[in-house]
Amino acid sequence: MIRKTSLIAVGVVAALGISLWGGSAMAQGDSYTIKFGNVISAGDTQNQGYALFADLVKERSDGRIKVQVYPDSQLGGEREMIEATQFGDIEMTAPSVGVLANFDKSLEVFDFPFIFEDAETAYKVLDSELGDEMLAGLQNSGLIALGWGENGFRNLAMVKGTVKTPDEMKGIKLRTMQVPMHIAYWRSIGAAPTPMPFPEVFTSLQQGVVDGVENPYELLYSAKFTEPAHYLTETRHIYDPEVILISKDFFEGLSAEDQKIIQGAADEMVAKIRSLKATISDEIRAKIVAAGGTVTDLTDAERQQWIDSAIPFYKENASKVDTEKLKAILEAAGNTTYLEAIQ
Structure with a gap:
């Protein structure tokens, strides 16, 4: 949702008939195209949601507004597309919150492991006033x-064998995103986190540059990472929200009518993505197994080892982020384990 303070500013701009976009006016009723870039494979649930967004915007604007979706990193990696959206080279993108935290430090709290036990808990927190507050700083x-x-919960995919406990990660070269807290957690349990851009991961797994990768099931499968890394473990170590972004200058240069069309379509897109994500993990797991891979569930005792492994990480790193926001997120999620650890 767009915050009240933003709407006031937007309303003033729209009332004056002014656009900050490219230094020229965008009058009500103008036709234009929105470029929407992402790194997700074309058939994935997110891109199904993005396609719905494009259809809704076109329909509700009577064809005036077209949305061109560019999947599969066609317009660059996540960081590159965030910067392109800032500078107006493209209008929209949808990065993982971990990469976006490089642009708004307060979002780093979502890079801490094992915050959410399930997606329903994550939705409750993200859709609250606290979740709105976390997004407002991006302006x-x-x-x-x-x-x-939503990307979903991140899980492990290894090349040489199944990993069940944190101790088995010692010395493992694991591809991660360029996210400081992700890197710090894996390093804290003895792994060798190796950040690299998404387009380089498949070849690196094939050639042994890294021993494994961590991503949501759907992304692991659609990017074909499960071909070289076919030993999967459902760790669910991080819930990975993405954020639907639009250029501030571009959006504020639109008429109030067009802003309403875009925001309304975005709300329906998010609902669609969440609906699709509800069943996709089980479907993808079945496909991975059918293709010869293995997917291992942790026992309660093994999962507890993973949760316990992050307690020292929380104690060491909570002070490096917005600690009060981290506490608020943990409290809203009902996560007393880490809340008690950092009090």
């Missing part, structure tokens, strides 16, 4: 968040 970076999307 200082020239971005407006239209809502929380």
Whole structure:
């Protein structure tokens, strides 16, 4: 949702008939195209949601507004597309919150492991006033968040064998995103986190540059990472929201009518993505197994080892982020284990 303070500013701009976009006016009724880039494979649930967004915007604007979706990193990696959205080279993107935290430090709290036990808990927190507050700060970076999307829970995929406990990660070269807290957690349990851009991961797994990768099941499968890394473990170590972003200058240069069309379509897109995500993990697991891979569930005792492994990490790193926001997120999620650890 767009915050009240943003709407006031937007209303003033719209009332004056002014656009900050490209230095020229965008009058009500103008036709234009929105470029929407992402790193997700074309058939994945997110891109099904993005396609719905494009259809809704076109329909509700009577064809005036077209949305061109560019999947599969066609317009660059996540960081590159965030910057392109800031500078107006593209209008929209939907990065993982971990990468976006490089642009708004307050979002780093979502990079801590094992915050959410399930997606329903995550939705409750993200859709609250606290979740809205977390997105509002992006406006200082020239971005407006239209809502929380979803990648899902991140799991492990290894090349040489199944990993069940944190101790088995010692010395493992694991591809991660360039996210400081992700890197710090894996390093804290003895792994060798190796950040690299998404397009380089498949070849790196094939050639042994890294021993494994961590991503949601759907992304692991659609990017074909499960071909070289076919030993999967359902760790669910991080819930990975994405954020639907639009250029602030571009959005504020639109008429109030067009802003309403775009925001309304974005709300329906998020609902669609969440609906699709509800069943996709089980479907993808079945496909991975059918293709010869293995997917291992942790026992309660094994999962507890993973949760316990993060307690020292929380104690060491909570002070490096917005600690009060981290506490608020943990409290809203009902996560007393880490809340008690950092009090």
